[in-house]
Amino acid sequence: PDSCEGLGTCAVVCPRGAISMRERVIGRMIVARSGAGLLTVTGDLNVGEGNSGRLVYEIKAKARELATREGAEYLVVDSAPGIGCPVISSISGADLVLVVAEPTPQSLAGAKRLVEVAECLGVDWRVLVNKWDINPGFASRIEEEFSPRVVGSVPYDFRVVVSYSKMVPLLLLSPESEASRRLREAFSRLLEVLR
Structure with missing residues (x-):
């Protein structure tokens, strides 16, 4: 019951009617x-x-x-990250999924799974490499893996952490930073896809 998604299928198929749903x-x-x-x-x-x-x-x-x-x-x-029910619900009906990947083997594997889910749902997708400069070699591998659907790469920037803590978007807090510039470029590419 703790992991119930509230679909009610179990109540429908139970031959004894032993399961009931309540909000x-x-x-x-x-x-x-x-x-x-x-x-x-x-x-x-x-x-x-x-x-x-x-x-x-x-x-x-x-x-x-x-x-x-x-x-x-x-x-x-x-x-949220991953491919669980909340993520599937998040991307269902979307026009485009932006897969944010970091240059690690775990993130690459997760990005591949998310792309598979998006394709199964018939949703177009693009990739953004986050914190590319913490492992440039692996970031290049991600870009090769998903080319030509990579819309950009954003460097690690501590001001992102500051923007979270202040609840101010990075583009307003530090508009001239390299991370902000790269994000604007990626957003422009995404808008081209959506138009």
């Missing part, structure tokens, strides 16, 4: 406008609760509703 609150949805003016919808789980595909679905539905109301051109869904 319970596992957290709350938060709608807020960031300091940069972006409307955000996120979930805050109760202590001990795990993320679920259903939770992501509900958050995406609310985000879609608000994006439509505000006339937003794009809806960005930031997903």
